[in-house]
Amino acid sequence: MISAGFKASVEDVDYDTLQVLKQKHGIAPELAGCHTTSVGGYFVEGHVPAADIGRLLSEKPVARGLTAPGMPMGSPGMGPQGDPYDVLLVLMDGSTQVFATHG
Numbered sequence: 001m002i003s004a005g006f007k008a009s010v011e012d013v014d015y016d017t018l019q020v021l022k023q024k025h026g027i028a029p030e031l032a033g034c035h036t037t038s039v040g041g042y043f044v045e046g047h048v049p050a051a052d053i054g055r056l057l058s059e060k061p062v063a064r065g066l067t068a069p070g071m072p073m074g075s076p077g078m079g080p081q082g083d084p085y086d087v088l089l090v091l092m093d094g095s096t097q098v099f100a101t102h103g
Contacts, residue, residue, distance in 0.1 A: 001050055001053075004050030004051075004054070005050075006039070006050065006053070008037075018036060021036050022036055022045075025038070025043040025045075025064060025065065026064055026090075026094060027043065027045055027065075027067065027090070028094065030069065031045060031067045031069050031088065031090060031096070032045060032046070032067075032069065033045045033046020033047060033067060033068055033069060033070060033071065034046060034047075034071055035047070038065075039053060039057065040056070040057045040060075042056060042057075042063065042064065042065040042066065043064060043065030043066075043067075043090075044056075044065055044066050044067075045065065045066065045067035045068070045069075046067055046068035046069060046070070046071070047068045047071060048066050048067070048068045048087050049087070049100070049102065052066060052087050052099060052100050053066065055099075055100070056089075056099070061089060062091075062092060063089050063090060063091050063092060064090045064091065064092060064094075065089075065090050066087055066088065066089060066090070066099060067087070067088050067090060067096075068085060068086075068087050068088075069088070082103060083103060084101060084102065084103035085101075085102055085103055086098045086099075086100070086101050086102075087099045087100045087101075087102070
């Protein structure tokens, strides 16, 4: 994220604290990834590419945030190759739509 121009800080938290954070943002278990953050009033969950976050902040959709559920191979930090995966936009009602497809 830093190499993509974002300011970032990392805070290691225990499992229970992380689950509370996910609940606060309304991240359903099936949408969860391994990392949770917030930026510009949105949450970002999992291995979401920096370009997708930049697009989110530029377009400013009415939504809760972005997620790359699970740990998709080929996503940032998960190796250079993998299966195609979707980044989902989580709408205010908790439903999702594909925001970007990678791979």
